[in-house]
Amino acid sequence: MVTKTAVDTRERILEAAAALLVAEGRDGLSTRAVSAAAGVQPPALYRLFGDKDGLLDAVAAYGFDEYLTSKRELGSTGDAVEDLRRGWDLHVEFGLSRPEFYVLMYGDARPGRTSPAAREAEAMLRSIVERVAQAGRLRVSVERAARLVHATGMGVVLNLIATPEAERDAELSETARETVLSRILAGNEEPTGSDLPERAIALRAGLDGTAVLTDAERVLLAEWLDRIADA
Amino acid sequence: MVTKTAVDTRERILEAAAALLVAEGRDGLSTRAVSAAAGVQPPALYRLFGDKDGLLDAVAAYGFDEYLTSKRELGSTGDAVEDLRRGWDLHVEFGLSRPEFYVLMYGDARPGRTSPAAREAEAMLRSIVERVAQAGRLRVSVERAARLVHATGMGVVLNLIATPEAERDAELSETARETVLSRILAGNEEPTGSDLPERAIALRAGLDGTAVLTDAERVLLAEWLDRIADA
DNA sequence: GACACAACGTATCACCGATACCGAACGACT
DNA sequence: AGTCGTTCGGTATCGGTGATACGTTGTGTC
Numbered sequence: 116m117v118t119k120t121a122v123d124t125r126e127r128i129l130e131a132a133a134a135l136l137v138a139e140g141r142d143g144l145s146t147r148a149v150s151a152a153a154g155v156q157p158p159a160l161y162r163l164f165g166d167k168d169g170l171l172d173a174v175a176a177y178g179f180d181e182y183l184t185s186k187r188e189l190g191s192t193g194d195a196v197e198d199l200r201r202g203w204d205l206h207v208e209f210g211l212s213r214p215e216f217y218v219l220m221y222g223d224a225r226p227g228r229t230s231p232a233a234r235e236a237e238a239m240l241r242s243i244v245e246r247v248a249q250a251g252r253l254r255v256s257v258e259r260a261a262r263l264v265h266a267t268g269m270g271v272v273l274n275l276i277a278t279p280e281a282e283r284d285a286e287l288s289e290t291a292r293e294t295v296l297s298r299i300l301a302g303n304e305e306p307t308g309s310d311l312p313e314r315a316i317a318l319r320a321g322l323d324g325t326a327v328l329t330d331a332e333r334v335l336l337a338e339w340l341d342r343i344a345d346a
Numbered sequence: 347m348v349t350k351t352a353v354d355t356r357e358r359i360l361e362a363a364a365a366l367l368v369a370e371g372r373d374g375l376s377t378r379a380v381s382a383a384a385g386v387q388p389p390a391l392y393r394l395f396g397d398k399d400g401l402l403d404a405v406a407a408y409g410f411d412e413y414l415t416s417k418r419e420l421g422s423t424g425d426a427v428e429d430l431r432r433g434w435d436l437h438v439e440f441g442l443s444r445p446e447f448y449v450l451m452y453g454d455a456r457p458g459r460t461s462p463a464a465r466e467a468e469a470m471l472r473s474i475v476e477r478v479a480q481a482g483r484l485r486v487s488v489e490r491a492a493r494l495v496h497a498t499g500m501g502v503v504l505n506l507i508a509t510p511e512a513e514r515d516a517e518l519s520e521t522a523r524e525t526v527l528s529r530i531l532a533g534n535e536e537p538t539g540s541d542l543p544e545r546a547i548a549l550r551a552g553l554d555g556t557a558v559l560t561d562a563e564r565v566l567l568a569e570w571l572d573r574i575a576d577a
Numbered sequence: 578g579a580c581a582c583a584a585c586g587t588a589t590c591a592c593c594g595a596t597a598c599c600g601a602a603c604g605a606c607t
Numbered sequence: 608a609g610t611c612g613t614t615c616g617g618t619a620t621c622g623g624t625g626a627t628a629c630g631t632t633g634t635g636t637c
Contacts, residue, residue: 227511
């Protein structure tokens with residue numbers, strides 16, 4: 116048997132804490148229960164994690180990383196937008212399949228504080244968004260796009276977690292995802308056909324102010340738009 | 347002096363707890379600190395609120411209701427969509443001006459649980475969304491619209507609260523709001539002129555499927571739309 | 578082989594949520 | 608009117624928690 120290093124102890128504590136979290140919920144994560152389950156004395160936790168909050172942060176990051184590595188087949192698909200969709204879905208899937216860890220990451224909010232695991236997730240998202248921007252498909256700043264996606268995704272997952280499983284809206288995540296994407300991506304969304312009239316109406320409503328078209332063109336355009344709108 | 351009823355005691359406890367929450371943060375809300383600040387014995391809390399969680403729920407609802415009554419001038423404007431916007435802004439404003447209460451409402455998430463204050467906010471939102479639907483301006487179900495708005499709004503506020511004040515995106519809320527509204531509302535938003543190119547792009551993207559225009563008309567229309575889009 | 582230093586384990590502190598139990602005040606019934 | 612039952616408020620305390628002081632043991636170094 117090789118020497119038992121500090122990193123081993125740390126890993127063992129995190130494993131025990133994660134198991135305890137799944138088995139007994141968040142309230143079961145007392146320093147005593149964790150130290151007992153890991154076969155360690157309470158002070159060891161404080162030496163390794165400094166604080167109970169430090170321990171919780173570490174447990175959250177541990178669960179998150181563990182999930183990520185278990186899904187490591189998620190590589191880049193070459194299409195940055197598709198990667199963004201996958202990232203969203205992976206995020207939601209993590210939240211729903213390991214709600215205790217997700218809540219640990221995002222749930223106990225305190226003003227001005229972000230858990231390291233949440234920051235990690237945010238950084239991953241940002242790098243994907245940056246690739247979308249480099250592909251020329253972003254229509255807002257990387258900063259804003261990342262924030263919008265992150266905030267919305269978090270809200271959706273927390274909402275789903277808080278909703279009893281039977282009452283959940285199965286399509287909420289997808290709807291929110293496409294809604295946000297339609298806002299941040301350059302306009303290449305698929306034509307649904309059904310909302311074509313709305314687009315025509317919207318365009319027609321703002322037509323008066325433009326100087327791009329001549330009066331005659333505008334009159335004819337308006338007529339066509341009305342036909343599309345009434346179709 | 348009139349008789350000191352139980353409801354008075356309850357109110358006094360909630361006031362003291364709310365003050366304590368603002369002054370010392372959430373960790374300061376111990377049963378002992380609250381009971382001492384309210385001039386009451388610890389068991390009284392359990393008689394009135396049953397539980398510490400019950401107390402926290404009551405404090406959250408107290409702070410939320412107090413904020414609502416302080417902003418009671420927010421009546422119906424007659425325009426349901428405008429009311430929805432105001433409701434969103436009021437929600438965000440509450441979260442940012444009283445983050446401790448907001449976090450109490452939404453922050454300590456637990457799987458399958460929703461705080462009464464959050465349910466109250468959700469019910470208010472749903473009634474507004476129902477009025478939007480009655481006005482014929484909703485494009486998805488009331489249920490889905492309400493969930494989408496609520497989840498997104500919550501995500502935005504929690505994100506803002508977690509972000510240090512100096513780094514916050516001042517327009518994040520408005521962007522998210524309009525993004526969600528654009529998804530759930532039927533297309534009759536006011537023309538701002540500046541997003542005319544987007545409308546032209548949107549229309550052009552869906553143009554191929556329509557049989558309302560002749561080929562020649564479509565070619566000319568596409569040309570005009572490109573000019574508008576590039577303006 | 579002795580020593581300095583770091584890691585470990587015991588014991589304990591102050592505090593927390595929660596409750597059992599007792600006494601007093603109040604109202605109802607005879 | 609007097610007794611009694613019931614409900615409410617107060618004392619004291621229980622088990623448990625986060626955190627740490629301090630003695631002890633092991634280890635690497637000179």
